[in-house]
Amino acid sequence: xxxxxxxxxxAVPSVLALPLPPTCRALAxxxxxxxxLIAALAAKGVSAAPTHWCxxxxxxxxxxxxxxxxxxxxxEHPLAPGHGSADSL
Numbered sequence: 001x002x003x004x005x006x007x008x009x010x011a012v013p014s015v016l017a018l019p020l021p022p023t024c025r026a027l028a029x030x031x032x033x034x035x036x037l038i039a040a041l042a043a044k045g046v047s048a049a050p051t052h053w054c055x056x057x058x059x060x061x062x063x064x065x066x067x068x069x070x071x072x073x074x075x076e077h078p079l080a081p082g083h084g085s086a087d088s089l
Contacts, residue, residue: 008049018066019057029074034058040069 024031034050037058041048048060060066 002052005050005052005055016061016063016066017051017057017059018063018070019054020070021056023070024074027070027074028079030077030079032070032073032077037066037069037073040072041065044069 020032020034020037034055038048038050041060044065046060046062046065048058048066051057051059058066
């Protein structure tokens, strides 16, 4: 599994590593599944992979497209009232 993770990560030409749990907390949205984010990015032509050191951190080739995809997710999957917020960071 580690060698496969390293190979997937090495294929992504980027230094952007975005940790999804704190990003979703900051945007007050439900956690985005890694597979859903990678599929959304692939549909937009952006290569991405989970990092080998944290499966909840994504490494992607285009920061602007990643941010756009995460913001789209946040708009569609907001946290229900009383289930945390950006104020609880």
